Amino acid sequence: MYKLNYSQYFEALKEDKLLGLKCSDCGSYTTPPKVCCENCAGMNLEMVQLSGKGEIKTYTVTRVAPQGLKAPYIVALVELQEGPWLMGNVVNVDPDEATIELIGKEVIVRHKVVTELDYTGGEGVVPAFYVQ
Amino acid sequence: MRKVAIAGVGMTKFGASEKSLVELFTEAALEAINDSGIKPGNVQALFVGNCLGDFSEGQANIGGFLASELGLPPGVPATRFEGACATASVAVRDAFMWVASGFYDVVLVGGVEKILNMGTPMATRTFAMASDSKYEVFSGLTFPGVFAMLAHMYSVKYNIPLPKLKERMARVAVKNHANGAKNPLAQFQKEIDVDTVLNSAMISDPLQLYDCCPFSDGAAAVVLTTEEIAKKVIDKPVYILGTGQGSAGALGRQKDYTVMQSRIASARQAYDMAGLGPEDIDVCELHDCFTIAEIVASECLGFFEFGKGSDALETGETEIGGKIPINPSGGLKAKGHPIGATGAAQVYEIVKQLRGECKDRQVEGAKIGMTDTLGGDAGTIVNLILGI
Numbered sequence: 214m215y216k217l218n219y220s221q222y223f224e225a226l227k228e229d230k231l232l233g234l235k236c237s238d239c240g241s242y243t244t245p246p247k248v249c250c251e252n253c254a255g256m257n258l259e260m261v262q263l264s265g266k267g268e269i270k271t272y273t274v275t276r277v278a279p280q281g282l283k284a285p286y287i288v289a290l291v292e293l294q295e296g297p298w299l300m301g302n303v304v305n306v307d308p309d310e311a312t313i314e315l316i317g318k319e320v321i322v323r324h325k326v327v328t329e330l331d332y333t334g335g336e337g338v339v340p341a342f343y344v345q
Numbered sequence: 346m347r348k349v350a351i352a353g354v355g356m357t358k359f360g361a362s363e364k365s366l367v368e369l370f371t372e373a374a375l376e377a378i379n380d381s382g383i384k385p386g387n388v389q390a391l392f393v394g395n396c397l398g399d400f401s402e403g404q405a406n407i408g409g410f411l412a413s414e415l416g417l418p419p420g421v422p423a424t425r426f427e428g429a430c431a432t433a434s435v436a437v438r439d440a441f442m443w444v445a446s447g448f449y450d451v452v453l454v455g456g457v458e459k460i461l462n463m464g465t466p467m468a469t470r471t472f473a474m475a476s477d478s479k480y481e482v483f484s485g486l487t488f489p490g491v492f493a494m495l496a497h498m499y500s501v502k503y504n505i506p507l508p509k510l511k512e513r514m515a516r517v518a519v520k521n522h523a524n525g526a527k528n529p530l531a532q533f534q535k536e537i538d539v540d541t542v543l544n545s546a547m548i549s550d551p552l553q554l555y556d557c558c559p560f561s562d563g564a565a566a567v568v569l570t571t572e573e574i575a576k577k578v579i580d581k582p583v584y585i586l587g588t589g590q591g592s593a594g595a596l597g598r599q600k601d602y603t604v605m606q607s608r609i610a611s612a613r614q615a616y617d618m619a620g621l622g623p624e625d626i627d628v629c630e631l632h633d634c635f636t637i638a639e640i641v642a643s644e645c646l647g648f649f650e651f652g653k654g655s656d657a658l659e660t661g662e663t664e665i666g667g668k669i670p671i672n673p674s675g676g677l678k679a680k681g682h683p684i685g686a687t688g689a690a691q692v693y694e695i696v697k698q699l700r701g702e703c704k705d706r707q708v709e710g711a712k713i714g715m716t717d718t719l720g721g722d723a724g725t726i727v728n729l730i731l732g733i
Contacts, residue, residue, distance in 0.1 A: 219479045245480040251598055270601075271501075273493035274550040275485055279470035282485045290494060290597060298597040300481045311550070316501050327483040332474070337483030 216258045217246040223338040226324045231265040231340070233297065234258040242295040251297065265322040267293040269342070272315050274308045281330040287311055291320055291342055301325075301340030319345045346445040350575030350582040351731070352568045353381025354693045359563035359681030360532035361461045366398050366407060370457035371414050373564040373686075378453065381568040382578035385415060388568075389449040391423040392440045394432035394456030396685040400471045401459045415453075427685075429475035430634060431720030432456055434688025434727035437567065438588045441729075444569050451574070455566025458683035468560050472684075475721035477595035489549035489557055491596065491722045492635035496551050499603050499637060503652035511551055514636035515542035516658035518555050518678055521633060524665065525675025527705040532561050532681030542636075556636040561681030565689035567696070583696045586713070587621065587730035589614030596722045608645040608719065608726045615728040616647075621713065623647030626730070628698050628708040629669060630691035631717035633676040639663075642717055643671060646728070670708045673698065688727060691716040699733045 217232055222245060225232045233244030238255035244263060249256050272289035285308035291299050302325060306315065320342040327337040355376025357369055364372070370393060378385055391412050398404040408423030417423070426436035433456030440454035460468050472488050496514065500507045519539060525531035537555060545554035575582035591607030591614075593599050599606065616622055623646060631646065633639035640654040648669045649657060657663045663671040674680045674694040677687060695714035697703050716729045 245595070245597070247594075247598075251594075271494040271498040273490045273497065273552075274547075275487055275490050275493075276546075276550070277465065277469060277487065277489065277548050278485060279473050279487055280466035281470065286485055288484050288486050288490050288494070292600075298600045300484050300486065300595070300597045302484055313497055313500065313507055316497060330470070330483065332470070333478065333482070337479070339483045 215248055217260045219246065222246050226338045226340065227326065229323045231263045231322050233261055233263045233295065235261045242297055244297045244299065264294045267291040267299065267320055267322065269315050269318050269320060270298060272303060272311065274311050279330065285309065289342055299340050301342050303344060304341045305343045321345060347447055348572040349441050349444045349585045350570055350572050351585065351692065351696050352383055352570045352575045352579055352582060353377040353379070354567045354696045355380060356530055356565040356690055356693045357563045358530045359561045359683060362459065362562040366395065366402050366404055366457050366459055367410050367414050369459070369562065369564040370411055370455065370566065373455055373566040374415060374453060377455065377566040377568050383451055383568055383570060385417065387451050388417055388421060388453045390443065390452045391417060391421060392426060392436040392452060392454040393423065394426045394436040394685045394688065396427055396429060396432045396458060397460065397471050400467070401463050428725040429720035430632065430682070430684045431688055431718040431725045431727050432685040433565065434716065434718035434729065435590065435725065437688060437692055437729065438590055438727050440569050441585050441588055444571060450571050452569045453566060454569060455564060455689040456686035457564035458685035459562045460560040460683060461562055475724065481595050481597065487549060489552050489635065492637050493549035493552045495602060495641060496637040498601065499641065502603055505655065507551060510655060511543065512539060513655040513658040514556055514640065515539040517633060517636040517639045518542050520664055521672050521676040521678040524673050524706055525679025528675045528680060531675040531679050532559055533679045552635055558634050558677040558682040561683040563681060563683035563686050565686045565693050567689055567692050581700045581733065583699050583731050583733055585729060586732045587615040587619030589728045591726045593723045599723060602723060603641060604651060605641065605645050605723045605726070607723050608642065611726040611728045612646050615730050619730040621730060625713050626669060626715045627711040628673060628695065628714045629671050629717065630674060630676070630694050631671055632719040633672055633678050634682060634719065638719070639671065639676065646715070646717055665706060665708055673703065673706045673708055688716065688718040691718060692729065692731070695731050699731060
């Protein structure tokens, strides 16, 4: 049923490969993966590797962290070249230097492995954004 | 469908409480039952919202314990609902449907939460569980973070410089604290000014401490019944005229969430069912978990055009006495936000407003009221329209 599940997506991301799904019906891209197309809910999907390039749409500097993590850090939403928006961490900017000027900056997507949180059902792999 | 009435309401004071989940809910439930004039033995079902009891008190499956505590007969089903911060509103909407359908004549419904004993790091962690666990939580996303990113996006999208937007956001907190100061059940009953907000600690850029609602303990409950029964037992029934509920996936999948599609769809359902529009609403309790959240909600519900919601903080249109009074209770910001109880507490306030029982914070002549409750990062949204 699943052309791409979360563990396959995480394993590829660990090698800095951002995988997604291309819809054969409407042509749009979906990532992180789902069982159906984010745009048209069609299930004729093909697994593809995405460019891993995008633009910051918004961000925050988290200064009060959930149990397990240490603040401050930057969380951002990035619009990928292929269209989907992806949440991750901007890792090559000092959180105390971050300003609203970050919005619109181009990034490339690599990865970060997260093991510090409880109640997660295993480790996580997060997109790490490098501002160019 | 039958017309559904709210026969009684009850609510604890919000804030830190030494009481247990069961004790808190019982206090609100008994007040609602006594207010309704309906005998506890006539309650046919109990619907209870509780989100984080598993973590705060190690209590799952709380329904049966509440039914037992209240002395309800063993044949009364007691069901727990969960929809993050919209938990109790999901329960109220479902209870409405069971009464409207004719299956039950009397349902006791509400919500309860205890948060403060978890402490800030664990509370922040458990709240974050309402975001996408595989694809967004590992980024360290927090709820202040969700709305902080919304504020930045809003500032850029509508070309409102951040300092100007932040001052208008601060005015949301100032307004809601002024209202909360007139609400004896509010967690914070003190007025603040814009500088209080702008000088407070940074939580998640650009949101400061006073842009955020507090962690809270508390409970609220209502008794739903038929129009026929309500007219026999109380003087001023309030009716549920419309309900709506919408859904959405992870924040990234929603893309530009300054316009929340799940909220627009939910509000549309409620307006259509009631045969009303935003211009008919006299008073609204909406989900001001953060100051920017009130502004965005006021646009999605149709009170203001998109991008114009923050203007109202300068014109006073959302104050008591304004065009559309928003959060006369103090809102989540000042009244408090025990997440599993919040939706029922919004219903409590609207019922009290429509009955004309709100004293210093009364919206004069209010006949139609609306609630708006947001669960998670817009994953669950519920709207209710009440009228007399």
